[in-house]
Amino acid sequence: MARNLKVVLIVLAALVIAGGAYAFAAQNVVPDSAAGYGTSAVSGYTVSNIAYNLNATDASKIDTITFDLAGTVVPSLVKVQTDDSTWFDCSSGISGTESPWTVTCTYTPSGLSVASVTTLNVVASGNALP
Numbered sequence: 001m002a003r004n005l006k007v008v009l010i011v012l013a014a015l016v017i018a019g020g021a022y023a024f025a026a027q028n029v030v031p032d033s034a035a036g037y038g039t040s041a042v043s044g045y046t047v048s049n050i051a052y053n054l055n056a057t058d059a060s061k062i063d064t065i066t067f068d069l070a071g072t073v074v075p076s077l078v079k080v081q082t083d084d085s086t087w088f089d090c091s092s093g094i095s096g097t098e099s100p101w102t103v104t105c106t107y108t109p110s111g112l113s114v115a116s117v118t119t120l121n122v123v124a125s126g127n128a129l130p
Helices: 004-026
Strands: 046-054 061-070 072-081 087-089 101-107 122-127
Touching: 061 087, 061 122, 072 101
Parallel strands: none
Antiparallel strands: 046 061, 061 101, 072 087, 072 122
């Protein structure tokens, strides 16, 4: 009888330990996630109709630069560079509902010096049309 009692106690202890381990393991929750790989063509934009709009009172300053972006993807980020180092964010100046989209880069409050414009580089990225 003592031997049966020892076996029952050992089995009972093993169940208590296993149940305790399960209780701790059940608290670890990992949310669903996804990973994947895919490819897609990267199409560019065509920049056209560039206009440097001068300040009405000081013609040595540019108030805005406007241009059209034509492409297959709605632009959500547009930056321009007019010298060798500084990039200016024009993302808030995107307008239009379809290609070509008009972009207006507004240089306020003091304007952009005409003399500082040595180049015009445009970088744009966006999301695919639904």
